[in-house]
Amino acid sequence: MSELSNLLPALPELxxxxxxTIALSLxxxxxxxxxxxxxxxxRLSPVAPLRILATIFxxxxxxxxxxxxxxxxxxxxxxxxxxxxxxxxxxxTLGLNSSAYVAEILRGGLGSLHPGQAEAAEALGMRxxxxxxRVLLPQAVRVSLPSITNELTLLVKTTPLASVxxxxxxxxxxxIIIARTFQPTAVLLSIAAAFLVLNLILTxxxxxxxxxxxIAGDRR
Amino acid sequence: MNFSHDLMTYAVPVLTKGALSTLKLGLxxxxxxxxxxxxxxxxxxAPNRVLRRLSRGLIAAMRxxxxxxxxxxxxxxxxxxxxxxxxxxxxxxxxxxYFSAYVAVAVRGALDAVPAGQIEAALSIGMTSxxxxxxxxxxxxxxxxxxxxxxxxxxxxxxxxxxxxISVPELTFxxxxxxxxxxxxxxxxxxxxLLYWAWSALLETxxxxxxxIANRHKNPGTRRRQGASS
Amino acid sequence: xxxxxxxTEALRKSFNGVEVLHGIDLSIMPGETVCIVGASGSGKSTxxxxxxxxxxxxxxxxxxxxxxxxxxxxxxxxxxxxxxxQLQEQxxxxxxxxxxxxxxxxxxxxxxxxxxxxxxxxxPGAQARATxxxxxxxxxxxxxxxxxxxxxxxxxxxxxxxxxxxAMKPEVILFDEPTSALDPELVGEVLAVMxxxxxxxxxxVVVTHEIGFAVEVADRLxxxxxxxxxxxxxxxxxxxxxxxxxxxxxxxxxxxxxxAPVHTIHTSE
Numbered sequence: 048m049s050e051l052s053n054l055l056p057a058l059p060e061l062x063x064x065x066x067x068t069i070a071l072s073l074x075x076x077x078x079x080x081x082x083x084x085x086x087x088x089x090r091l092s093p094v095a096p097l098r099i100l101a102t103i104f105x106x107x108x109x110x111x112x113x114x115x116x117x118x119x120x121x122x123x124x125x126x127x128x129x130x131x132x133x134x135x136x137x138x139x140t141l142g143l144n145s146s147a148y149v150a151e152i153l154r155g156g157l158g159s160l161h162p163g164q165a166e167a168a169e170a171l172g173m174r175x176x177x178x179x180x181r182v183l184l185p186q187a188v189r190v191s192l193p194s195i196t197n198e199l200t201l202l203v204k205t206t207p208l209a210s211v212x213x214x215x216x217x218x219x220x221x222x223i224i225i226a227r228t229f230q231p232t233a234v235l236l237s238i239a240a241a242f243l244v245l246n247l248i249l250t251x252x253x254x255x256x257x258x259x260x261x262i263a264g265d266r267r
Numbered sequence: 268m269n270f271s272h273d274l275m276t277y278a279v280p281v282l283t284k285g286a287l288s289t290l291k292l293g294l295x296x297x298x299x300x301x302x303x304x305x306x307x308x309x310x311x312x313a314p315n316r317v318l319r320r321l322s323r324g325l326i327a328a329m330r331x332x333x334x335x336x337x338x339x340x341x342x343x344x345x346x347x348x349x350x351x352x353x354x355x356x357x358x359x360x361x362x363x364x365y366f367s368a369y370v371a372v373a374v375r376g377a378l379d380a381v382p383a384g385q386i387e388a389a390l391s392i393g394m395t396s397x398x399x400x401x402x403x404x405x406x407x408x409x410x411x412x413x414x415x416x417x418x419x420x421x422x423x424x425x426x427x428x429x430x431x432x433i434s435v436p437e438l439t440f441x442x443x444x445x446x447x448x449x450x451x452x453x454x455x456x457x458x459x460x461l462l463y464w465a466w467s468a469l470l471e472t473x474x475x476x477x478x479x480i481a482n483r484h485k486n487p488g489t490r491r492r493q494g495a496s497s
Numbered sequence: 498x499x500x501x502x503x504x505t506e507a508l509r510k511s512f513n514g515v516e517v518l519h520g521i522d523l524s525i526m527p528g529e530t531v532c533i534v535g536a537s538g539s540g541k542s543t544x545x546x547x548x549x550x551x552x553x554x555x556x557x558x559x560x561x562x563x564x565x566x567x568x569x570x571x572x573x574x575x576x577x578x579x580x581x582x583q584l585q586e587q588x589x590x591x592x593x594x595x596x597x598x599x600x601x602x603x604x605x606x607x608x609x610x611x612x613x614x615x616x617x618x619x620x621p622g623a624q625a626r627a628t629x630x631x632x633x634x635x636x637x638x639x640x641x642x643x644x645x646x647x648x649x650x651x652x653x654x655x656x657x658x659x660x661x662x663x664a665m666k667p668e669v670i671l672f673d674e675p676t677s678a679l680d681p682e683l684v685g686e687v688l689a690v691m692x693x694x695x696x697x698x699x700x701x702v703v704v705t706h707e708i709g710f711a712v713e714v715a716d717r718l719x720x721x722x723x724x725x726x727x728x729x730x731x732x733x734x735x736x737x738x739x740x741x742x743x744x745x746x747x748x749x750x751x752x753x754x755x756x757a758p759v760h761t762i763h764t765s766e
Binding site for chain 1: 327328331332335337340343428432442446471
């Protein structure tokens with residue numbers, strides 16, 4: 048118990064760390080969804096070199112550790128004259144990493160759609176980007192919602208990696224407190240609990256969303 | 268960018284050593300996670316309610332807590348409880364528990380995906396539960412399980428990079444050391460990334476081959492002796 | 498007096514407190530073919546699944562050639578579930594053919610038929626193979642023995658499934674709507690095999706919608722409705738002079754759709 052009372056002064060620090068974790072997750076999520084959708088479209092484009100490029104991107108992002116990607120981006124961007132703050136570097140890296148998975152998940156979702164969907168849109172004379180934004184992507188997202196949620200929780204779980212480039216998100220804030228108070232047990236268990244709660248909230252929100260989208264009778 | 272001769276003669280042996288260590292740790296964690304994951308998957312369907320709840324709770328925790336935090340807990344918190352572990356033991360232990368949960372979910376999902384009619388057919392000819400498991404359920408669950416399992420194993424090898432944070436001398440750790448000595452971060456991190464990438468690609472290819480074998484009966488062209496239509 | 502091949506006594510079945518079978522008494526004599534008809538939801542498939550204890554009855558008894566199925570009576574007179582091993586031995590003696598065939602997709606036609614004799618009856622491979630080949634020939638599929646289920650038409654799959662059931666030399670065979678999942682043009686070949694079995698005095702209980710088949714092949718035609726047996730009569734009598742009003746209504750509905758003819762199979766295929 049004495050441990051816990053010693054930690055009270057550290058609570059604001061942990062709270063700030065948690066806020067940064069959430070901000071980082073949100074930024075990375077936006078990057079991953081936007082880039083993921085673009086990569087998907089490029090991956091399916093009729094232009095072969097583009098397609099190959101997207102395939103290589105997906106393979107690299109899925110084939111190497113996010114930690115190594117983070118080091119690669121964080122340490123090499125300054126060498127070519129691009130200076131980015133750690134938070135931005137982390138958002139971009141974690142977002143890019145996740146975007147490869149998002150692209151593949153959406154591709155799977157698209158694959159399960161009936162080809163008639165695109166044909167019907169074409170028959171109406173829709174332009175191709177409209178077919179994507181109004182017909183194909185919304186349906187692909189709906190079909191693959193459970194996988195996208197799962198990917199989002201995985202993304203949240205990669206945010207502690209940002210601690211290695213000194214973003215004071217929750218786990219780094221915790222490590223600073225541990226170094227000062229040397230009370231790892233209470234700090235680390237609180238952090239674990241915070242992540243657990245965050246992800247549980249996320250999955251239950253997604254569950255609500257899924258139920259709203261699940262129109263009776265057309266589940267595949 | 269400068270892949271000079273000096274840099275290479277220094278970095279290549281160091282990274283090779285790290286890569287071999289990553290390979291060993293990854294294999295160890297894979298095998299242990301498969302074993303514990305299968306055991307845990309039985310826990311999920313155990314007749315005992317307490318056991319079922321415990322398994323479900325453990326899995327929910329593992330899906331919600333970042334693996335890095337688990338590694339830190341194993342390394343910093345367990346000594347508080349009187350369990351002293353080396354960084355390797357703590358780190359591997361944490362990743363094994365983490366991946367066992369995912370393996371258990373995949374195994375359970377695949378077993379549950381076997382159509383009820385298949386099991387009823389086995390029941391109706393009086394198969395024992397052992398024969399049902401070995402002759403019907405496992406062969407049918409296997410092709411469903413395989414892609415999920417391969418994905419997990421590829422992810423697992425990448426996740427061993429986290430062990431560098433508690434100074435386990437694997438590929439990422441050796442890479443950081445090499446960067447600190449040479450200050451050629453791009454070249455060295457790129458080499459490390461390529462090593463991970465090559466290994467993932469190899470596993471991916473292997474998993475495709477295995478999947479093709481597991482799904483032979485769905486597309487058994489070679490065994491046809493004549494056209495399928497009557 | 499002959500013992501019935503299959504007999505039920507006050508058989509009741511409830512799902513979540515809702516009773517769907519209200520005490521069914523039925524005796525089927527050796528060599529008899531009994532067809533059970535009725536609207537969907539009448540409880541006929543549930544009844545069939547109680548007969549081999551795939552779906553254990555909530556109360557009442559099932560006897561296979563005089564032997565209690567699925568449960569045993571203790572010395573004190575109470576009824577307890579049978580051990581798995583004994584239930585498995587009883588199920589070996591009751592064949593079942595399913596609506597959706599349920600062939601094992603990872604085994605060829607021949608392997609599907611061999612599986613029971615090899616794995617359950619522990620017959621030597623050569624013997625099981627010979628039996629399976631003979632049975633596939635009998636259902637007209639000798640040529641298809643090395644095909645996987647995915648390569649066979651629905652009708653062919655169901656004929657393999659019948660051979661699989663026959664391979665166990667069962668005392669009774671249960672058919673659970675064996676043609677309901679088939680395209681109309683494939684129904685005939687399955688019914689033809691069943692007709693042949695019936696003519697060889699196989700004891701069969703067939704839940705079916707094929708009233709024409711039932712009239713032609715059955716020794717007794719049973720109408721179920723609302724979890725009860727409404728009518729149990731020889732087919733001619735059932736059709737020409739049903740005792741119950743509900744049977745008459747059922748016949749009116751069914752006969753207005755016409756009777757499907759039973760084809761014969763071409764074993765040369």
